[in-house]
Amino acid sequence: MREFTLPSLGADMDSGKLIEWLVKPGDVVHKGQVVAVVDTSKAAIDVEIWFDGIVGALLTEPGERIDVGTVMATILAPGEEMPAGPEEPVEEPVGEPVGEPTGEPSGAGGVRLRVSPAARRRAAELGLDLTGVLGTGPGGAITLADVDAAGAARAAPEPGTAAPTASEVERLEAASPAERPALMRQAIAAAMSRSKREIPHYYLAxxxxxxxxxxxxxxxxxxxxxxxxxxxxxxxxxAVARALAEVPGLNGFFLDGTFRPAPVAHVGVAIALKQAGLVAPALHDVAAKDLDTLMRELTDLVARARSWTLRSSELSDATITVTNLGEEGVETVFGIITPPQVAVVGFGRLAVRPFVVDGAVAAVPTVTASLAADHRVTDGHTGALFLAALHDWLQRPDEL
Amino acid sequence: MDDTELRDAVVAELRRIAPEVDADDLDDRRPLRRQVDLDSLDWLRFLLGLHDRLGVEIPEADYPQLSTLGEVVGYLRARL
Structure with missing residues (x-):
């Protein structure tokens, strides 16, 4: 049995009021699922759970005000029986900061990590997630030496760490609006430099x-x-998600030297943040959702991206990225892959252009779709099959 | 609601979508989406905001009539 505790949802948060449970005893829960809504001094926040299991007992009542770290629910492993007596506290990380801007990472049981300012700065430079770092300082505090050791232990660059990761975005959310553009550029620079250094791209349109x-x-x-x-x-x-289901070699991650295909397409949508760079949070399992649902979710995603209230999971689990620069009027996008993904699809401007139909030139609305893909994982042949599938799906919009 | 109030309401909705907009810098006669850098989703959210606030339904077919801020105000005026 594990315990689900109230995580810190912001640097200045030490308690919160449970508004409602979104699960009940017996429900199967999955990592990343929103299980409760908690009112902080700033806003109502969706609280995600960070491991899989089955809800045992709900220990906090809606309306109750509780401190960060308070056990809110017990979570059973699949097949586990409800224990008769009280359990020993389990000392495993069960909470992570979510949603709200947070000044510092929180760690085990939702209790904030103790980290020296120099260590935090170094971790930020290295793109290192502090929740996994062992602290050897006073009271288990993480010191500069601990961060350096953890950085060195990560001999090969870890997948995803150079991309603007969830922890980097949390850092951005915590920053003041004036600081964000510079931090955002650093995050983009790190991810794109790594992409161009490591990934042999090929391009098709x-x-x-x-x-x-x-x-x-x-x-x-x-x-x-x-x-x-x-x-x-x-x-x-x-249409991209449908085409990926037919050509799955472009959907997934390149990790530890091998391609790991993803079972469904979580499509990262590049969203320009006006004066402050861009983010590409994921729309989950796009192929399984109808257009109305996707439209609602996209609208919500863009609004939350611009107000800096994305969920951490949305920023880390995209299996491919789609960028649409047609709005700005360009014809074709030549994308750069976000590691550890293996492809990026670009759409240019939708415009009426001369196009040959049945042997005659006609004025036809067209769009140029492009693909940049990782040549370590696929060859141009696969990329061409994908664009052909995309083409076909866009001729059958009623079947999407 | 007079034209000034209506324009203020339109600008307020615009600022909800694009908070960086300075109302004083908006030229009523220049294309709005070029001045404010609205993509098609921003534009739709803007129209949805106007719909919620003023109850005016704006069909896609009328988008070409809504190029400038002045045209948006005039369009809404005629339908209020």
Whole structure:
């Protein structure tokens, strides 16, 4: 049995009030699932659980105010029986900071880690997640030496650590708006430099006619109220996920020298943050969701990205990225892969262009879709199959 | 609601989507999406905000009539 404790949801948070449970005893929960809503001094925050299991007992009542670190629920391993008596506290990390801006990482049981300022700075430089670092200082505090040791132990660059990771984004969220642009550039510089250093990219592009998709979407939107309107960008995202299901070699991570395909496509959506760089949080399992759901989730994701309230998991589990620079008017995007992903799909501007249809030139709405992919994992042949599949899906928008 | 109040309401919705916008810098006669850097999702969120606030439904087919801030205000004026 493990204990789920109230994590620190911000540097200045030492307690919170449970608004509601989103699970009940007996529910199966998965890492990253939102299990409770907690009111902090700033906002109502979705609290995610950080391990899999089955909800045992809920120990906190809605309306109750509790301190950070308080055991809120017991979580059983699959097959485990509810224990009869009280359990010994389990000293495992069970909470991580989520959602709200947080000044410092919190660690085991939601209790804040003790870290020296110099150590925190060094960890930030190294892109090191402090929750995994063993502290040898007074009271278990993490010192500069501990961080250096952990950095050295990470001999080969760890997958994902050079990309703007969840912990880096938390650092960004904690920063003042004036500091963010510089920090954001550092994070992007680290991820993109690593990508260009390590990943042998190949690039393909295809101009895809969208006459059918435009007509279909225009008609669909005209028949619905503004609140149910869907954008072409959402149709494109769904088509990418569908095509990936047919050509799975582009969806997953390159880790420890091997490609690990992902079972479903969590599509990272590049979102420009106006004067402060970009983030690419994930829309989860895109192929399984209808367009209305995806539109709602995309709208929510963009709003939260711009207000710096993304969830940590959204920033770490994208299996591929889609970037849409057509809005800015460019024809074609030549993407750079975000490690440890192995591909990025780009869409240029949707515009009416001369295009040959049935042997004659016609004015047709088209878009140039591009693919940048990791040549260690796939060859151009696979990339071409993907773009062909994408092309086909975009001719059948009603089946998406 | 007079034209000034209506313009203020439109600018308030715009600032909800793009907080960096300085209302004094907006030119009512220049294309809005170019001045404010709105992508198509921003634009839709802006129209949704106007819909919630003013109850005006703006079909996609009318987008070409809504290029400038002045045109947006005029369009809404005619439908309030």
């Amino acid at each position: 295809e101009t895809i006619p969208l006459a059918r998709a435009v007509a279909w979407l225009t008609e669909r939107n005209a028949a619905r109220p503004i609140t149910e309107r869907v954008l072409m960008a959402v149709v494109q995202l769904k």
